[in-house]
Amino acid sequence: MTGLVDDLRARLHGPSGVRKELLREVEDGLRDAAEAYEEAGVPAAEAARRAADEFGDPAELAPLYQAELDACQGRRSALLIALAYPTLTLTWDALWRFAGVGEGVASDESVTVAGLLDLSSYGAAIAAAILIPLFGRASASWIRRLALGVGGLGWLSLLLTVGTSIWLAQANDASGARAMGTSVPAMLVVALTVASTIAVAISATVTLVRVSRSRALLAVR
Missing domain, CATH: 1.20.140 (Butyryl-CoA Dehydrogenase, subunit A; domain 3)
Known part of the structure; x- marks a missing residue:
């Protein structure tokens, strides 16, 4: 998930405060999605991968x-x-x-x-x-x-x-x-x-x- 956020961070430019807040929301959303998968019994690594897949391609x-x-x-x-x-x-x-x-x-x-x-x-x-x-x-x-x-x-x-x-x-x-x-x-x-x-x-x-x-x-x- 960290790699996905870093990829998105590198693609975005604008007011620093708003940019940080957007990335924080993305990171929180990914973390919440991964935790939901883990609570359902999915291993941590697989849960993180699924959360990233649900988020989508940063380029798009x-x-x-x-x-x-x-x-x-x-x-x-x-x-x-x-x-x-x-x-x-x-x-x-x-x-x-x-x-x-x-x-x-x-x-x-x-x-x-x-x-x-x-x-x-x-x-x-x-x-x-x-x-x-x-x-x-x-x-x-x-x-x-x-x-x-x-x-x-x-x-x-x-x-x-x-x-x-x-x-x-x-x-x-x-x-x-x-x-x-x-x-x-x-x-x-x-x-x-x-x-x-x-x-x-x-x-x-x-x-x-x-x-x-x-x-x-x-x-x-």
């Missing part, structure tokens, strides 16, 4: 378990996107409106671009939120596509956000940067933005790498 079952791991990875990334962007957008809006930062430094063009940035952030969040429940209904192949889509959405929205933010910083005069640099709330919001940006980048990258890697390995095996 791995895609099913991998789909669960891919779904978990995709949901995590989608949830982060769905929460991060609205939080950042609302936080920045609150900063401009109530903290007195940036008053009188933004041009009409910058305001328009900032509004479009807000819309794109909310759009990415809504798209991610819509994808989350789909992971529970899709087939294994579609779960991989959805996970890859979430990873792509994360990077696309991230590049758009960072690129637009850089443009806005360059479009405004230096007084805006000085105002933010002397405001504690602004510095906290910037720190939150940087942390969230890094988190989205890592999550999107991990999702793309893990799902692409698992798909390639399953295809080879």
Whole structure:
């Protein structure tokens, strides 16, 4: 039975905690099945063999378990996107409106671009939120596509956000940067933005790498 679990472990890639739990459930199930055979009078070695035979071929079952791991990875990334962007957008809006930062430094063009940035952030969040429940209904192949889509959405929205933010910083005069640099709330919001940006980048990258890697390995095996 140990060899079967090890074989399955080598075929699966994804969130370590969920992966360990899946393998633990497999091991417990095999052990329970073997013990049931032993209680019926079957020798231990034969009981273990029968339990493994009942479980099936790891090569055939791995895609099913991998789909669960891919779904978990995709949901995590989608949830982060769905929460991060609205939080950042609302936080920045609150900063401009109530903290007195940036008053009188933004041009009409910058305001328009900032509004479009807000819309794109909310759009990415809504798209991610819509994808989350789909992971529970899709087939294994579609779960991989959805996970890859979430990873792509994360990077696309991230590049758009960072690129637009850089443009806005360059479009405004230096007084805006000085105002933010002397405001504690602004510095906290910037720190939150940087942390969230890094988190989205890592999550999107991990999702793309893990799902692409698992798909390639399953295809080879």
